[in-house]
Amino acid sequence: MRQELRNAFGNVCLTVEVDTVNGWVCATWQGYPTPDSIRKGVSLYTSLFKGWGLDCILIDTRSMIGTWDHSLEWMLHKWAPRAARAGLRYYALVATPGTFAASTATDFHSRLISFKARIFDEMEAAKAWLSLYATPQQRGFYHPTGGTVTV
Known part of the structure; x- marks a missing residue:
């Protein structure tokens, strides 16, 4: 099962899933973000930290x-x-350099105090950094479908 958030036009703007192998929440944004989609989207994946006992997001x-x-x-x-109270400790964001989204992410990162965050140009570098913090207790969740569980 996969959780998707759709915009006013019916297009998917966010996909969220729990990666049980690595022990983190994965969120993939696409299209034009609106204040409403940002608020609904981050609330969606924040609810997963406490529910799954996770403290990392990609x-x-x-x-x-x-x-x-x-x-x-x-x-x-x-x-x-709110996300820190729900358990978030490590936040890895992958952005395309030179874009407006990357510029906002850099500003967010420079002012953030609630948890540890890093901005990356490449997905593999972000995964490598998060893997330093995903504890063994967070890895290998049991789920009947196995592997990555989407929520």
């Missing part, structure tokens, strides 16, 4: 078009503390 914004600067203050002052 976010892919390489298919995001435009900026999420309109939601930056809310993300920093409302969402980040």
Whole structure:
């Protein structure tokens, strides 16, 4: 089962899944982010931290078009503390350099105090960094379907 968030036009703007092998939440953004989609989207994957006992997230914004600067203050002052209380400790975001999404991510990273975050150009580097923090207790969740469980 996979959880998707759709925009007002019916297009998928976010896909969220729990990677039980690596012990982190995966979130993939695409299209134009709106304040509403950002709030609904981050609330969706934040609910998974506590539910699955996870403290790591891997976010892919390489298919995001435009900026999420309109939601930056809310993300920093409302969402980040809430996500930390839900268990988030390590946040890896992959962005295409030179894009508006990457610019906002850099600003977010420079002002964030609620948890440890890094911005990456390449997915493999982000996964390698997160794997340093995903503890053995977070790896190898049992689920009847095995492998990666999507929520």
